Amino acid sequence: MNRILKKRLAAAIANLILLFAGTVTAAILGACGVVPDSPYGDSIDVLCIITLCFMAVILIVEMVAMLKISDSTRHTVYIAGATLGMCLFSTDFTNMLAGYGVSVNMQVFDCIDFVCFEAVTLALVYFWNYTYNVNFSVRTGRAALVAAAVAAGAYTGLTFANLQIIALVLWIAGLGAALARVYQRVYTDGSDNLPFYLTEAYLFAACGDCLADTLCGEKLIPFPPLGFNSFYAVAFILIFALIYVTYAMRTDRAALKASEYKLQYERVRTEALRGQIKPHFIFNSLAAIQSLYHKSTEDGDRATSLFSRHLRANIEAGNTDLIPFEKELDNIQVYAELENMRYEKKFNLIFDIDDADFEVPVLSLQPYIENAMRYSKVNEKADGYIKISSVRTAGGIMLQVSDNGVGFDVNVVPSSSYGIKNSKARFEILMGVEPEITSEAGKGTVVSIFIPAAEGGTNEDNYS
Amino acid sequence: MKIIIVDDEMSALHTFLSDVIGRTDADYKFFKDDAPEICDYAVKNNIAAAFLDINMPKTNGIELAGKLIELQPEIKIVFITGLDVSEKDLREPVSGHTVGFLYKPYDSEALLRLLSSIERETPKLTAKMFGTFDCFINNNLVRFSSKKSKELFALLLTYNGKSLSMTDAISQLWPDMETDKSKPLYRDAVWRLRKTLKEINFNCVEFERAKLTLNKLNISCDYWEYLETGQLPAKPVFLKSYNWSQEYFTE
Numbered sequence: 022m023n024r025i026l027k028k029r030l031a032a033a034i035a036n037l038i039l040l041f042a043g044t045v046t047a048a049i050l051g052a053c054g055v056v057p058d059s060p061y062g063d064s065i066d067v068l069c070i071i072t073l074c075f076m077a078v079i080l081i082v083e084m085v086a087m088l089k090i091s092d093s094t095r096h097t098v099y100i101a102g103a104t105l106g107m108c109l110f111s112t113d114f115t116n117m118l119a120g121y122g123v124s125v126n127m128q129v130f131d132c133i134d135f136v137c138f139e140a141v142t143l144a145l146v147y148f149w150n151y152t153y154n155v156n157f158s159v160r161t162g163r164a165a166l167v168a169a170a171v172a173a174g175a176y177t178g179l180t181f182a183n184l185q186i187i188a189l190v191l192w193i194a195g196l197g198a199a200l201a202r203v204y205q206r207v208y209t210d211g212s213d214n215l216p217f218y219l220t221e222a223y224l225f226a227a228c229g230d231c232l233a234d235t236l237c238g239e240k241l242i243p244f245p246p247l248g249f250n251s252f253y254a255v256a257f258i259l260i261f262a263l264i265y266v267t268y269a270m271r272t273d274r275a276a277l278k279a280s281e282y283k284l285q286y287e288r289v290r291t292e293a294l295r296g297q298i299k300p301h302f303i304f305n306s307l308a309a310i311q312s313l314y315h316k317s318t319e320d321g322d323r324a325t326s327l328f329s330r331h332l333r334a335n336i337e338a339g340n341t342d343l344i345p346f347e348k349e350l351d352n353i354q355v356y357a358e359l360e361n362m363r364y365e366k367k368f369n370l371i372f373d374i375d376d377a378d379f380e381v382p383v384l385s386l387q388p389y390i391e392n393a394m395r396y397s398k399v400n401e402k403a404d405g406y407i408k409i410s411s412v413r414t415a416g417g418i419m420l421q422v423s424d425n426g427v428g429f430d431v432n433v434v435p436s437s438s439y440g441i442k443n444s445k446a447r448f449e450i451l452m453g454v455e456p457e458i459t460s461e462a463g464k465g466t467v468v469s470i471f472i473p474a475a476e477g478g479t480n481e482d483n484y485s
Numbered sequence: 486m487k488i489i490i491v492d493d494e495m496s497a498l499h500t501f502l503s504d505v506i507g508r509t510d511a512d513y514k515f516f517k518d519d520a521p522e523i524c525d526y527a528v529k530n531n532i533a534a535a536f537l538d539i540n541m542p543k544t545n546g547i548e549l550a551g552k553l554i555e556l557q558p559e560i561k562i563v564f565i566t567g568l569d570v571s572e573k574d575l576r577e578p579v580s581g582h583t584v585g586f587l588y589k590p591y592d593s594e595a596l597l598r599l600l601s602s603i604e605r606e607t608p609k610l611t612a613k614m615f616g617t618f619d620c621f622i623n624n625n626l627v628r629f630s631s632k633k634s635k636e637l638f639a640l641l642l643t644y645n646g647k648s649l650s651m652t653d654a655i656s657q658l659w660p661d662m663e664t665d666k667s668k669p670l671y672r673d674a675v676w677r678l679r680k681t682l683k684e685i686n687f688n689c690v691e692f693e694r695a696k697l698t699l700n701k702l703n704i705s706c707d708y709w710e711y712l713e714t715g716q717l718p719a720k721p722v723f724l725k726s727y728n729w730s731q732e733y734f735t736e
Contacts, residue, residue, distance in 0.1 A: 326592045333588065337569050351680075354630070372676040373669035408669060 099144040106137030132177045139169045282450065289446045290342075306331075309363045324362055330355045335384065342451055343380040346411065346420075350377070353409065356387055360394065368393075368400040373410035379418050379472060382447040388440030389422040389456075389468045397426025397466050417473035425465040431458050486511045486604065487530055491549065492538040492565065493518040497589070501536065501565075504593040505600065520544040520552070527556040534561040534603045536587075539568055550579045561603050563587060597625045598685060608687055612642050614708035615718045617725065622685045633658060633670065634677035639724055641690065641699045642706055643733050651695035657729040708734075 110133040115125050143165060172191060306328050314321030334352045350372060361367040370390075390407055399405035407424045441458075448454050448470060460466040488511045492498050498515045505513060511533070516523050518541035526532075535553055539546035550562045562582045564570060567589040575583060585599045601623030602608055611621045618639045620627040629635035636658055641649055651671060658674070659667035675692065682688055691698040701709075707718055724730035 322590075322593060325590045329588065329590050333569060350676075354680075371669055371673040373672045374676045375672065410669065 100141060100148065103137050103140035103144055107134060107141060110134035110137060132173070135176045136169075136173045139173060143169060286450050289443060289450060290339075305363055306359055309359075313362070324359075327355055327358055327362070331359055338383040341383045344383045345377070346379050346381050347377045349381050349383070349386055350374070350409065352384060353386055353390060356390065357407075360400075364400055366400045366405075368402075369404075369406040371406055371408040373408055376411050376413040376418060379411075381420070381472075382444070382451050385444045385447055386422060388438065388444045391440060392438060393422070393424040393426055393466060396429040397424045397460075399424045399426040399465075402426060417471060420470040420472060421467055423465060423467040428460040428462045428465055431460045486533045487514065488512065488534045488536065488600075488603070489514045489516060489523065489526065489532055490536045490565075491516045491518060491523060491541075491546070493541040493543070494538075497538065497565070500590075501596070504596050511600070511604070518543040520549055523549065524552055524556060527553055527560075532557050532560055534563065534584075536563045536565050539564055539566040539570055547575065547579055550582070554578050554582050563599055563603075565589060565591065594625055594628065598622060601625065602686070608685075608703065610687055610689065610704045612639075612704060612706040612708075614639065614642060614706060614724055615711075616720055616722055618727070622687055627681065627685055629681050630677040631674065633674040634681060636727055637671075637674045637678055637697075638690075639727060640729070641697055642704075642708065643724070643730070644699065645709060645712065646699055646701045648696050648698045654697070657732075660728070 110130045115127060115130050118125060146165070175191070306324075310321060310324045310328060313324050331352070334355065354370065354372075357368075357370045386409065393399050393407045399407055402425065405424070405426060407422065410419075410421045410423070412419045445456050448456050452472065454470055454472055456468055456470045458466065458468050490498060490501050490513060492501075492515075498517075502513070502515070505511075514526065514530075516526070518538070520543065532553070535550065537546035537549055546564060546566070550564075553560055553562070560582060561584045562579065563585045564583065565587040571586060572580060572583065584602060587595060587599070598608075605623065608623055610627075611624075613619045613621070618635065620629075620638070629638070637654060640654060640657060651668075655662075655664065655667045655671050659670060662670075675697070678690065679692055682690060687703075689700045689702070689704060691700065708723070711717060723734035
């Protein structure tokens with residue numbers, strides 16, 4: 022198994038054990054009679070608080086270990102903090118306090134409890150928004166906060182008229198609307214749906230719990246024998262476990278992908294370097310330059326300058342991934358001029374450029390030019406040409422390298438040509454596009470690369 | 486005008502000398518990488534430009550440029566280097582004074598172009614339209630990257646500042662070809678012309694979709710002179726290698 026995955030799994034298991042240690046401790050304490058029980062199941066609330074204390078320890082450990090607060094930690098802190106507030110100001114808890122002889126203003130506690138409930142639900146919405154990359158603008162976020170404030174105000178006002186139930190119902194309806202977008206996204210993205218459904222079930226259970234709690238508080242319905250919060254607390258522990266597992270899974274996948282990508286890319290790039298400057302090309306070019314100097318110093322100078330430009334481009338390629346298309350065309354022109362300098366039979370290079378405002382992997386087009394000469398034999402034809410064309414369409418850029426040579430069997434050549442395999446791999450890894458080669462005997466070859474227009478604000482997760 | 490050249494290798498200094506000998510009237514002084522000696526010279530003399538190697542055993546060309554700029558605030562710097570250094574690797578004040586880079590082994594034409602731009606602030610293009618068509622940038626021949634891009638530029642000059650549409654250019658440069666074949670060739674010529682003008686750093690053409698317009702500023706052209714004065718040159722053969730030229734000039 023992968024080393025990173027092992028480490029992450031160990032950390033996740035350790036954290037889960039810590040989490041449940043809280044529950045176990047609370048259960049033992051309850052069984053020993055250390056924590057008093059009320060008719061409404063107060064010990065469950067106490068259990069929540071103890072669990073939250075353990076949660077805090079986990080968070081501190083994570084912060085110290087990572088030396089920064091990750092997004093998952095931040096979300097966990099929000100949800101944990103709000104839930105703690107909810108427990109501390111719940112009807113069950115105030116009842117327990119009353120059991121110790123501490124009397125509190127039930128109505129004020131009820132209102133604070135409602136605000137905490139709002140905070141929990143909002144934090145969950147943000148968590149989903151983050152997890153499922155739902156486009157959640159600053160404006161929408163602000164609107165949600167304003168709605169929460171209005172609902173809290175209404176709740177407080179209505180509490181004294183014993184009509185707070187209206188505010189509660191409105192808030193839950195509002196949340197439902199906010200969730201519609203998350204739903205839409207989750208249905209289109211088939212991957213991590215289970216955590217979403219479970220956290221969502223939790224939210225609605227909490228809403229139901231809050232609603233029933235309020236109804237009981239107002240003595241509109243009788244209290245059930247075991248108290249609502251028992252269900253609620255179990256769900257609470259479950260939810261943190263799920264949030265944690267979801268993050269761990271996502272992070273692992275991202276980390277694995279990143280490390281694999283890096284390895285793969287390093288390999289391809291090294292191969293590219295090894296493949297580009299071919300010794301025979303160097304020595305043949307030098308020989309051609311030497312003979313040119315015998316004919317004319319000026320031509321020799323020009324050839325030397327061309328050759329040095331070619332070498333420089335190849336050496337630069339070692340520390341570059343993508344370069345502007347225009348620069349790549351310059352490199353190709355230099356290469357073509359060097360080739361034409363060596364051979365009696367020359368070919369035409371046609372730059373049919375409609376748009377050059379995009380990037381390509383460095384020296385990724387040259388293999389197709391080499392190929393056109395080696396297999397399509399364009400330089401043996403009287404009017405042989407290689408045409409590089411780029412056309413911008415609505416969806417992106419169509420880049421083509423075509424020739425009018427003799428053509429070849431596409432099933433044989435690309436798989437045997439090292440340069441083409443490498444170029445294809447770099448187009449795929451760096452840009453996610455796949456060059457397509459079609460060749461027809463007697464008519465020539467076309468290499469087509471479609472580069473889709475960059476979509477604004479790609480929502481790729483950035484796990485480092 | 487005094488120009489200094491600093492390189493630790495004799496062969497490099499020798500190449501420079503053989504390129505400039507007898508071609509410009511500047512006063513050249515060659516130095517090896519002895520920074521104190523060079524600075525001493527810069528204190529006593531008014532230096533217009535310095536051609537500096539970057540990677541030298543005793544001194545670094547970029548640091549030396551910084552010192553020279555302190556001594557001569559008007560100095561222009563050209564780096565002659567084998568390294569992959571470009572403008573983005575420089576910082577102020579050196580970047581502001583750098584007028585160019587020559588990558589070893591360099592073209593003597595590139596060197597001469599830089600020298601001309603140092604001598605005169607504004608480069609001038611001279612077009613010779615009678616006889617064989619040729620262009621010169623500050624008396625250095627412009628090398629076009631293809632015959633058709635050169636022909637296209639001749640046509641643009643003939644248009645005398647008027648916009649040239651793609652259809653017009655194609656009908657004159659490729660009169661007997663089908664459009665689907667000639668269009669790529671037209672775009673190729675445009676691309677290459679753009680590259681050539683970029684290389685000589687003389688951006689006199691406005692490139693628009695299917696339309697080219699020449700900006701006549703700093704261009705002198707014998708054909709334009711003829712249009713203005715009506716005086717013919719000694720050998721009145723107008724753009725002799727281009728078929729379309731007869732339309733624009735008859736004796």
